[in-house]
Amino acid sequence: MTARRWLPPAALWFFGSTAWALAMAASFLLSIHVFGRATGSHDLSLTAIYAGGGLLGWLIAIPLIHLVAHGRRPSVVLAGWMLLLGLVTIGATAGLYALQYRYFYAHWHAPFATRIWGYQLFYTTAVALYQFAVLGVRHLLPAGFAMLIALSVVIARRSR
Secondary structure (H helix, E strand, O other): OOHHHHOOOHHHHHHHHHHHHHHHHHHHHHHHHOOOOOOOOOHHHHHHHHHHHHHHHHHHHHHHHHHHHOOOOHHHHHHHHHHHHHHHHHHHHHHHHHHHHHHHHHHHOOOOOOHHHHHHHHHHHHHHHHHHHHHHHHHHOOHHHHHHHHHHHHHHHHOO
16 A cells, blocks of 8 residues: 555645634634633633644544545545544544643642652543543534534535
8 A cells, every 4th residue: 555545635634734723713712702601811722722633633633534534435434534533633632631731730740750740640631631521522512513514524525
């Protein structure tokens, strides 16, 4: 199998990642301003986290989607785009959220590479991921989900 077969075009990676990052940032901003889900004074940094999650999610998901759905029926393409891009975007955004959460609490933690530090790192990350699952995913709904469905349908139709 050649690299050309399992790697998507570079333009799809670059322009798609930029567009998807802006779409996820827009989803967050729509969520807090239109749907009234206020977050406090950290709107700019949270917008950057959602945009970064969209960017990383696209960059990671595109080769996986291309590998799974390239040359397949439109229904497989639709499912691949919805599942992989959706899950990877949520995972990347949650990961960035957890990194920011860890950065905030780092100066209260034990010295690096100690046993206590390991516990603190594990539990801080677990709490951040839980908090994102409870409070953060809602900012991707309904606007981000609608954008994901629309994008998946367009790509699936083009694959015919």
